[in-house]
Amino acid sequence: MNEAGRSGVKTDTRVDDSPPPKKAPDPTGRPKSPNGLLFLLAVLLPPRFTPESVRYDRRYRTLDKYRFIIGFLGLPLAFYALFVISPFVQAIYYSFTDWSGGPVANFIGFDNFTKMWNDERFWDSLEMSIALAVIAPVVTLMLGMFFAYMITSGGRHRKGQAIAGVAGSSFYKVVYFFPQVLSVAIIAVVWGRVLNTNSGLINGGLDKVGIDGPAWLGGDRTLALIAVLVVLCWSFVGFYVVLFSAAMGAIPKDIYEAALLDGAGRGRTFFSVTLPLIWDTVRTGWIYMGIQALDSFAIVLVMVPEHVLKVTPVFLYERFRDGQYGYATSIGVVLLVLSMAFSLIVMRIGNRDRIEY
Amino acid sequence: MTISETASRPGSTDAPRPDPGSRSGATLNVFSHAFLVLWVILAAGPLIWVALTALRPSVDILSDPMGWPDAFHWENFTNAWTEANIGQYTINSLIILAGSLTGTMLLGSMAAYVIARFTFPGNRFVFLLFAGGMMFPVILALVPLFAVMENFGLLDTRPGLMIAYIAYSLPFTTFFLTSFFRTLPTGVQEAAMVDGASHTRTFFQIMLPMAKPGLVSIGIFNFLGQWNQYLLPLLLNNEEEKSYVLPQGLATLAVSQGYRGDWGALFAGLTIAMLPVLVVYAVFQRQVQAGLTAGALK
Numbered sequence: 001m002n003e004a005g006r007s008g009v010k011t012d013t014r015v016d017d018s019p020p021p022k023k024a025p026d027p028t029g030r031p032k033s034p035n036g037l038l039f040l041l042a043v044l045l046p047p048r049f050t051p052e053s054v055r056y057d058r059r060y061r062t063l064d065k066y067r068f069i070i071g072f073l074g075l076p077l078a079f080y081a082l083f084v085i086s087p088f089v090q091a092i093y094y095s096f097t098d099w100s101g102g103p104v105a106n107f108i109g110f111d112n113f114t115k116m117w118n119d120e121r122f123w124d125s126l127e128m129s130i131a132l133a134v135i136a137p138v139v140t141l142m143l144g145m146f147f148a149y150m151i152t153s154g155g156r157h158r159k160g161q162a163i164a165g166v167a168g169s170s171f172y173k174v175v176y177f178f179p180q181v182l183s184v185a186i187i188a189v190v191w192g193r194v195l196n197t198n199s200g201l202i203n204g205g206l207d208k209v210g211i212d213g214p215a216w217l218g219g220d221r222t223l224a225l226i227a228v229l230v231v232l233c234w235s236f237v238g239f240y241v242v243l244f245s246a247a248m249g250a251i252p253k254d255i256y257e258a259a260l261l262d263g264a265g266r267g268r269t270f271f272s273v274t275l276p277l278i279w280d281t282v283r284t285g286w287i288y289m290g291i292q293a294l295d296s297f298a299i300v301l302v303m304v305p306e307h308v309l310k311v312t313p314v315f316l317y318e319r320f321r322d323g324q325y326g327y328a329t330s331i332g333v334v335l336l337v338l339s340m341a342f343s344l345i346v347m348r349i350g351n352r353d354r355i356e357y
Numbered sequence: 358m359t360i361s362e363t364a365s366r367p368g369s370t371d372a373p374r375p376d377p378g379s380r381s382g383a384t385l386n387v388f389s390h391a392f393l394v395l396w397v398i399l400a401a402g403p404l405i406w407v408a409l410t411a412l413r414p415s416v417d418i419l420s421d422p423m424g425w426p427d428a429f430h431w432e433n434f435t436n437a438w439t440e441a442n443i444g445q446y447t448i449n450s451l452i453i454l455a456g457s458l459t460g461t462m463l464l465g466s467m468a469a470y471v472i473a474r475f476t477f478p479g480n481r482f483v484f485l486l487f488a489g490g491m492m493f494p495v496i497l498a499l500v501p502l503f504a505v506m507e508n509f510g511l512l513d514t515r516p517g518l519m520i521a522y523i524a525y526s527l528p529f530t531t532f533f534l535t536s537f538f539r540t541l542p543t544g545v546q547e548a549a550m551v552d553g554a555s556h557t558r559t560f561f562q563i564m565l566p567m568a569k570p571g572l573v574s575i576g577i578f579n580f581l582g583q584w585n586q587y588l589l590p591l592l593l594n595n596e597e598e599k600s601y602v603l604p605q606g607l608a609t610l611a612v613s614q615g616y617r618g619d620w621g622a623l624f625a626g627l628t629i630a631m632l633p634v635l636v637v638y639a640v641f642q643r644q645v646q647a648g649l650t651a652g653a654l655k
Binding site for chain 2: 064065066068069071072073075076077079080082083084085086087088090091094101143146147150151166170172173174175176177178179181182183184185186188189190191192193194196198199200201203204205207208234237238242291294295297298302313316317320325328329332333335336339
């Protein structure tokens, strides 16, 4: 790719060579400067109209550079500052106000947070969110690691090979990854149908073997929580299989050979060789999954009926819909603090010496 | 970058030729294949069920969810496309994506190029500003973003939604492309400058073509992310049902078809929404996997 790019460049510049600087640029030998008007003109006009006398002036080149930097960085930075940074900063501010969408927002100190503290609905939602953030990463990562290990080393030994991937490994990865390319909203609709009490896939299957399936999303909070966990897990396992099998594939084969020579079985090899060597990836994945689970807004909003189960982001969204803007943003701040705390805790728990190989 | 490189590597461990020898390997092989196949069924099962059910009449779906289609009931698909507005939603999604993806790639690569290749006061700050944006959950910005959009008159408009998509894709796009531009050789850029090419021209005619592999990865990442976006349209594009994007429309359809009892159209709509993405994914699977797992880097 680079090779092609480079040769393309060469021909390109050669074409350009025809009208190039006739006089060798020599800023020092030049009279002190071209006049100011010319200078100003050169900065305002597109580069192709820049007069020769100005073009090689050092100050012009600095100006030209900054003009380019501002031109290129201006729009992206403006968009980013207006629509990303400013809402984040405002969120922190509004969480201390009684803002309800109008022009007035009175500063009310920590009132929103004390209100939250005494709000039973908030605690109910938080309980569910934390349950998801704790359980979902563990289950998903364990499954992901198991399948990734099966894929990278579950194959038959070839002669002289300590480790072999299973046949069709890329097929498995492709299929496992399916849910990752779908929208969470669509996943939620699909699973809403799959888990439907009367006409769902699961209860339909249970019916065939004579079991009356429960109403998964119909009223019981624990059942609904399990359902959300299953969906989260289902949609992310493929991601971790791909991530972990990439990390496992990067481990040098001779380490496995050494382990095999020392008589380590596959289980031992996994816990003493593979896991420590991919630990950094595992830890990053753990944090990522925990934040995804804390943030599982769309799945719960679309899939689970309102009265059955709420997670904190959904609770926030409902307060926003009610017009309690100040209160809603303070819930957002709590969510931010929670996800940061989660990252720190996992970093702490997962802190091991890094192994270089 | 490193992750996306390693992510594309395990292809080398693919499909070892089976060796009829070594018996312990064979049992484990059967065992691991059993588990792997089980998850294939679990991962693809619901999706296949949706596609099959889309071909059955609504009445049959309710009485026997597990049944096979007795004939191909394509009317579900025409119902979904016209009556359930899936056609309109698809077109909306395509229009939004055309604008937002172009904008994201253009603005993201421009900012990344400047950050990666020019020294100026505040360079590091700008980089960290973009990188820092990846750490905040979008839900935190939800309410103020709504107000900002309302103030600019961008609420419930297509440009507004495009701008929001662009703004929220910029942090990762810029972060990813900055590291990519840094890996490109500096000599070419200098040569272009010496030959009298302007900065702009150097960027568009020389640096961008050289950055193509990076642009493809991040382009696929943004394509899927923006096509699948649900939270932003729900917040900023919720006024008129006619202007819904696909995921939003399907979520609404799931509720409304429940009242109407026309499940066939819902299943057909889901199939219409899922199939193109899965086909694109199947074709570009390696790039997609690399692109999406690179997202974990943040």
